[in-house]
Amino acid sequence: MTAIGVNLPRIDGMGKVSGQAVYAGDLRLPGMAFAKILRSPLPHGRIRRIDASRASALPGVLAVLTRDTIKVAANSFGAYVRDQQIIATDKVRYAGDMVAAVAATHPSIAAEAAALIDVDYEELPAVFTIDDALKAGAPLVHEKLDRRDPGYGRGGSHIIHDASNICLHFRHQRGDVDAGFKDSELIFEDTFYFPSAQHYPMEPHVCVAHFEGEVLTVWSATQSPFPVRQELARLFGLPFSAVRVIVPAVGGGYGAKSGIKTEGIAACLSQMTGRPVKLAFGADETFKTICQPRAKMTLKTGVKKDGTFVARHCEIFLDGGAYANSGPSVTEKAGYRAHGPYRIPHLLTNAYSVYTNTVPGGAFRGFGGPQVAYAYETHMDMIAERMGLDPFELRMKNLLERGESFSPGDTPIDCDLKEGLKSIAQAIGWDSRGGEVTTGAKRRGIGIATAMKDGGGTNKPANASVKIFFDGSALLSTGSVEVGQGMRTAFTQVVAEELSMPTAQVRVAALDTHYTPFDKGTNASSATSIMGQAVLKAARDARRQLLEAAAAVLKAPADAVRLEDGMAICGEQRLSFREVMQRHFKESEGEIWGRGYFKIEKDNNVPLGFPSPFWEIGFGAAEVEVDIETGAVKLLRYISLTDAGKMINPMQCEAQDEGAAVFGLGQALFEDLAYQDGQLINGSLIDYCLPRFTDLPSDFTTMIMEGGGGPGPYGAKGMGEGGILPVAPAIGNAVFAATGARLQAVPLTPEMVWRKIENG
Secondary structure (H helix, E strand, C coil), X not given: CCCCCCCCCCCCHHHHHHCXXXXXXXXXXXXXXXXXXXXXXXXXXXXXXXXCHHHHXXXXXXXXXXXXXXXXXXCCEXXXXXXXXXXXXXXXXXXCCEEEEEEECCHHHHHHHHHHCEEEEXXXXXXXCHHHHHCCCCCCCCCCCCECCCCCCCCCEEECCCCCCEEEEEEEEECCHHHHHHHCCEEEEEEEEXXXXXXXXXXXXXXXXXXXXXXXXXXXXXXXXXXXXXXXXXXXXXXXXXXXXXXXXXXXXXXXXXXXXXXXXXXXXXHXXXXXXXXECCHHHHXXXXXXXXXXXXXXXXXCCCCCEEEEEEEEEEEEECCCCCHHHHHHHHHHHCCCCECCCEEEEXXXXXXXCCCCECCCCCCCHHHHHHHHHHHHHHHHHHHCCCHHHHHHHHECCCCCECCXXXXXXXXXXXXXXXXXXXXXXXXXXXXXXXXXXXXXXXXXXXEXXXXXXCCCCEEEEEEECCCCCEEEEECCCCCCCCHHHHHHHHHHHHHCCCHHHEEECCEECCCCCCECCCCCCCHHHHHHHHHHHHHHHHHHHHHHHHHHHHCCCHHHCEEECCEEEECCEEEEHHHHHHHHHXXXXXXXXXXXXXXXXXXXXCCCCCCCCEEEEEEEEEEEEEECCCCCEEEEEEEEEEECCCCCCHHHHXXXXXXXHHHHHHHHHCCCCCEECCEECCCCCCCCCCCCHHHCCCEEEEEEEXXXXXXXXXXXXXXXXXXXXXXXXXXXXXXXXXXXXCCCECCCCHHHHHHHHHHC
């Protein structure tokens, strides 16, 4: 009986819904102290003086961490640019920057003490928008930068702009764009704006750190335990073997929990107090920690009169906030994807990550994909409308075919994009649309969008091990983090399939960097596609060894033995895995240990330095109802389509795509971080609007293709990001179809829509 394509219940589901699962915030260690943070009230300022004497004198306070008390080997960190400090030493760069921290015997004492710290600032001029940051003579967020290397370890064209607010400039080119525009019969240019959004995982950032002698142990809600280990080792001058990161249950991430967030401060305070220290942010602090980068995007496209694309020039600006975080990677990904899944002979893209004095921007579900998909798919409908063409037909004419090249040298397109577009158009009733439907002040319209991103990340080595124990049970160990995507369940199914044993006999080990095989982090839809290959290889290695052991016990050739439902079978002989192991190892009580490794090989001829592991698609079709008197947009129907390659657990695949689409719905209609004079004014769930069940359409359909083109087990691809890509443009295109009002920015708030309808 196969374990693949089966809706196995989530192996972590019962523990989470029953409250039995243990998260980092649940930990209670003997003598544990509690930390609270003092944050800057200014968006930009120089620290003149810090007086922590009143805080230190408060009963119950164990330590106060400031620039005057910190003792580390290095006080700067960052995945791509080491521009952030554990605690601010010279300047604060956004309202919310961390200036000091207190460890105390109770959280309330720590909070009271933090409020007693007196900081004298010299306020500095600040920049709050991309345009302001790029002006000549603009105040610099960073005067000097510790860049890891000009290319941040990747291929492609990276340009350094010293003495500016440009953190990263990524340039991608093919053909001759100037010649392409000369050869074009029509040229269209449009600018688009995409909001900054908050990830808002249900569990905020939290960790517990404990220095015991020269060994630092951290329990953290992180998506990237091994990179966190490596950064902590460098910060504290320790070997990797002296830093241990343990990942309990994690309550969501969506990119927010990549890299160091709470761990550095908690570790410093533990070093100072000799106790374990817990640092748990509240929801309001999560808003001030990381966000999705805001985007300004200009697309210029040259076409023939029949609609054939000839050339495209993309200028992409992402607001990286005060610190780089993973923003450089997001920027190059956005730049690489900016022209969309279309055949365009001549292309030039410049993508910039720009520093501003706002909350740091970084990885967010889709890694720059939602921003650029909104731009190129809205631009697509605008071109079709100006040329009097059907938006569906214009897409079909220019979409890449399966096997075609997205970029020279990169992985060929691995799925049927045109079949996907036909499917959603048919499902939404594209051919039977009758134009505007009028019911009083209500107008209805439908819109479509197609999008694609390189999936699986770049430069991501994956390691896994599968052990078969003396009793015949199996244990999988992998560095991928279960952040709610169901990865542990899918991997269980792969191991059970390869070992021909019941899924109940397979367990997944807790993630502990001291014992878990290395992984670079869980992001970019890489768990099933990249780590899944390592899991598959480890399971097959264990299977090979088990067959050899069974053959030795049964005194038969290995190719004469087969495994089936936890049994080794040769002719009439049948032994359980337990019997095989016990007879093979006898009194030694040994184990079989299978190992697996998978990595996409580097190729400097590819723009990102590594071929794309697979292509993750997201097609969307929306029907909306717009009240022209109020501008309110109601989503009536939404159809999402993606390609899973091969569904290992269909129910989880559908849940991943639905969840991604709901993220897109929020960004399309109401999510945006609002600032006034550099102060975030909606940084709480009282003021910030997230999608609710009442916002979902009554007709919400997920369609999943199984094209078999993925690198993962049995042709599987990663999922979870494709569904977010087309939502905003599909809804925006539907609003235009309903009202004739073309908006080039989201979210489509009632006020924005109403003003556009009124003013044209």
